Amino acid sequence: MQLENSVALVTGAASGIGETTAKTLAAKGARIALVDRDEEQIERVMQDILAAGGQCVAIAADVTSEEDTARFVARTVETFGQLNIAVSCAGIIRDGTMLNLDRETGKVSRKLSLDKWNSVIDVNLTGTFLTLRDAAEAMVNGGWDGLLVPISSVNKIGQVGQLNYSATKAALERFPKIIVGEFLLRKIRHIRCVGIAPGYTETKILTEMNQDALQAILKDVHLGRLIKPQEIADMIAYCAQNEALNATTIEITGGLCFPGNIAK
Numbered sequence: 001m002q003l004e005n006s007v008a009l010v011t012g013a014a015s016g017i018g019e020t021t022a023k024t025l026a027a028k029g030a031r032i033a034l035v036d037r038d039e040e041q042i043e044r045v046m047q048d049i050l051a052a053g054g055q056c057v058a059i060a061a062d063v064t065s066e067e068d069t070a071r072f073v074a075r076t077v078e079t080f081g082q083l084n085i086a087v088s089c090a091g092i093i094r095d096g097t098m099l100n101l102d103r104e105t106g107k108v109s110r111k112l113s114l115d116k117w118n119s120v121i122d123v124n125l126t127g128t129f130l131t132l133r134d135a136a137e138a139m140v141n142g143g144w145d146g147l148l149v150p151i152s153s154v155n156k157i158g159q160v161g162q163l164n165y166s167a168t169k170a171a172l173e174r175f176p177k178i179i180v181g182e183f184l185l186r187k188i189r190h191i192r193c194v195g196i197a198p199g200y201t202e203t204k205i206l207t208e209m210n211q212d213a214l215q216a217i218l219k220d221v222h223l224g225r226l227i228k229p230q231e232i233a234d235m236i237a238y239c240a241q242n243e244a245l246n247a248t249t250i251e252i253t254g255g256l257c258f259p260g261n262i263a264k
């Protein structure tokens, strides 16, 4: 797939991996639909891309809303006449162990709330499903070559304190196999799906993590530092250009050797 003149829709584009991916694809000649619930910040990203000579549109939307996903896909196609790449970066964490015990009594003092559970499932899993489903619908009906990119995580393996988050990322890791299998069944040959499973990457999402746990995890990273969003964005751009990559999820972890089970 040529990035020049292709059209890419990126959710979570107001920050972190989504922002850098949008800017990277724009710098390679793709026209970009920026989607995020943070209106002010996608406006900022849009101005950056325009100032660098790129083409883009900013669409404020909530990926958990079926109305919104239909709207931002339709708006992308109206604006640019096609859709080729959909990268689902919108994601959140709401960490906490399933049970917390009172130190003195040993009895359960607090449980992971349904609100924390549902919010992570809604954004990470349902939001990605809706985004990729509606993007794929447009690609099929338009007959355009396409690439769908769900963002999993190294924590798909199961991270203590992230029952909700790890559950969504484990599910997303499976999306490419299932979606491409279904495309094969339906003789849809022109759309690929490649997942990305980043390791610990320098974005604001990590500020919500327990910082002691993060420092402990970094000791197990061969690279010895956080991954840069640019390193993830470059891989996404490469995935678009290499058609042999399909129906798989690629880990970029900097060599995280012992993932999972950091007790806190």
Ligand code: NAP
Pocket (backbone or CB within 6 Å): 011, 012, 013, 014, 015, 016, 017, 018, 035, 036, 037, 038, 061, 062, 063, 064, 088, 089, 090, 091, 092, 123, 124, 127, 151, 152, 153, 154, 197, 198, 199, 200, 201, 202, 203, 204, 205, 206
């Ligand atoms: P980030 O900097 O926090 O960016 C995520 C963006 O998604 C934010 O702008 C956020 O807005 C937006 N968003 C959240 N809920 C949304 C919704 N319902 N509708 C529309 N936009 C929404 O995080 P990031 O690190 O770039 O994360 C991008 C993806 O990579 C996520 O799926 C994350 O799980 C995954 N990932 C990150 C890491 C890492 O270490 N950073 C590692 C593995 C995987 P708000 O600020 O309003 O929430």
